[in-house]
Amino acid sequence: MPYNKIIIECLASAIGTMAFALLFSVPKKEYPYCGFIGLAGWLAYSLLKLCVPGPAGIFLAASTVVILSRIFAVRRKCPASIFMVPGLFPLVPGAGIYWAVYGLVSSDGAELANSGRGALSDAVAIVLGIVIVSELPQSLFSFIGKKHFFK
């Protein structure tokens, strides 16, 4: 179990998430929170990968990101998107999408089917994570965010 690798990747995820927070003009004082969510999302993904394979792991990691974003949204009195958008970036199947289109361009049907299916199911998992967690009642997050769990 390569713990070093996971720690380095989590740090990279936090740094990358903060960089993209800047590109989306997130307010400066929220950068550390974005970085924390990026780190947590990748940590959840790396650990889940060991026991939950494939898109189910992505779904759970994306749900973690959205749940944390909604909690921070209450804590920081900000829209949840501010934390959610950069936080989801590490989970985006960027490489899968371009390999699928590369397969399309070079008429490599196997590559297209293989990468395309992987990227699509990962994207659907992220979408489900966003939609399902967004449906949880706001009162739940107000309760967690305001009083007992932090501070």
Add this chain to the structure above:
Amino acid sequence: MSGDICKTPVYADRGQGVSDQDVSELALYAGHILLESGAELSRVEDTIKRIHDAYGVDSEEAFVLSNGIFLTSGSADRGYYAKVEHIPIASAHLDRVAAVNQLSRKISEGAYTVPEAMALLKEIYKSPEKPKAHQILASGTGSGAFCVLFGGGVLDMVSAFIVGILLYAAILYPLAHPMSKIVKNLLCGAFAAGCAMCLYFAGMVTNPDAVIGASIIPLIPGVAFTTGIKDFGNQDYISGSVRIIDSLLVVFSVALGVGIVISAFHNIFGLSLI
């Protein structure tokens, strides 16, 4: 007109001589900034309603699309207000969404009169972009960091950092003038892949897959996609479809640019990744 409002303490103080129409004007301006900056549709509708409610105007009807707001308010005895605003899809400014959100909470608490709130909104709208140097550096840092996530080594990370910087410099300077989104993103994807391939054949990159994947990450339209999904979740299907199609088109053009460059290298120079 403002006399009867002042007697009812539940409403926020509008200020001297402020009519219902001015309240609607303020709400529409707030909605405009939100929509243009990439807020989800339900937030735009809520904010418009919240501002009207705060100043005691209850006749408001707003119809919001992903690229326009139709707003009417008023009654026969107090005068009508109606306005349509076209708001083209622009780049995301999450700081403006946060600022307008904060302001509308304060308005609900009765902290500002209408002219004060209007002045604050104008300030939010004029808030400067992040300096270009910061954006370019952030793009490089993001690409470098994500290269590690995609399994790249130290040299790959440095290469992705360089490509990320070159890519965003290209976006902010030569590609900055208005052109079709498809063409622009195709060029961006091709440029990023071209730089990465050059570094690969110069012997710097060991894992070209990770470098190319990471260097196109700054092009992924995260805000449009996430907002579109949320709109779908709120049953705002028209606006959700527009935003999702917009972001899928971007992703597809970028990937196409990358694919074309990789196969060009393969077919013209006989250089292959695999």
